[in-house]
Structure formats: C-alpha cells, structure tokens
Amino acid sequence: QSSLLVISVVLMFVCHECYGQCTGGSDCSSCTVSCTNCQNCPNARVACTGSTNCINALTCTDSHDCHNAETCTRSTNCYKAKTCTDSTGCP
Template sequence: MVCQNLLLIISVVLMSCLCHEYYAQCTGAPDCSACTTACTDCVNCPNALTACTRSTNCYKAVTCTKSYDCYKAVTCTDSTNCYEATACTNSTGCPPSAYIHQIN
C-alpha cells in the first residue's frame, strides 16, 4: 500500500511539472512566464509572442493593450515602453512617428 501511494504521489508531481511547463494562453495568473502566445490580466508575461492585455513585462508581444513594458510591440494601446511600435494610442515610449494619440 505504501509503495502504491508513493508511486501515485510521484506520478502526480511528475505530471504537474510536465503539464505546467508551457501554456499557449494565460489568464489572471501571478506568474505567466510559461505563456508563449498571449496573456490577459497576468503579471510577468515575458514570453508571450502575440498579445498582452492588462498584463506586465510583455517584452516580446506584438500587440499590447493596457499593458506594461511592451518593448517589441508593433501596436500599443494604453500601454508603456512601446519602443518599436508603428502605431500607438495613449501609450508611452513610442517612436514619434507611431503616435496616433499621445497621453497628455
């Protein structure tokens, strides 16, 4: 019985590790560093490649909406640090040619 329980515990822990490693999309998590596609309402989303919405540390996302540190974003809306954006609405850190409407 002890061996069966031990095997069950090991299996659950192993599956937890394997299944938790990468996610395409994350919503409302305190650490979304494993998200590779999109984040919504997340903290720490450095690996999302497509979109960030109301999230932080969106370093690689192509589109940011109400998000922070969108260094590589092409389109930013209500976001910060959009250094490479080509279109910005109410965002900061955008190149001068990208502003559609600048924050006052």
C-alpha cells in the same frame, strides 16, 4: 488503470502549454502565446492585455513594458511600435 490516468493528466498539461495562452496569475513566464491580466509575461509572443513585462508581445492593450510591440493601446514603454494609441515610449 492508474498509470493511464497519470498519463492523461500529464498530456493535458503538456497540451495546455502547447497553446501557452494564460489568464490571470502572478507569474505567466510560461505563457508563449498571449497573456490576459497576468504579471510577468516575457515570453508571450502574440498579445498582452492588462499584463506586465510584455517585452516580446507584438500587440499590447492596457499593458506595461511592451518593448517590441508593433501596436500599443493604452500601454507603456512601446519603443518599437508602429501604431500607438494613448501609450508611452513610442518612437
């Protein structure tokens, strides 16, 4: 029975990372989809909200270092953004 419990716990963590959505935390580098109120989100591919180091997110809101974002709202370093609202670094 204990091995079944261990397998269940491992699967729970694996499935959580499949979605890769993270809220809070000082190192969200394992988040692959989105970050909310996280520091260090270089691998979030979809969205960052209130987060930092969002270099690959497509949408940034109240976030920092959104180098590749297409849409930035109140964010910084939006070098490639097509839509910028109250953000910096927009082309």
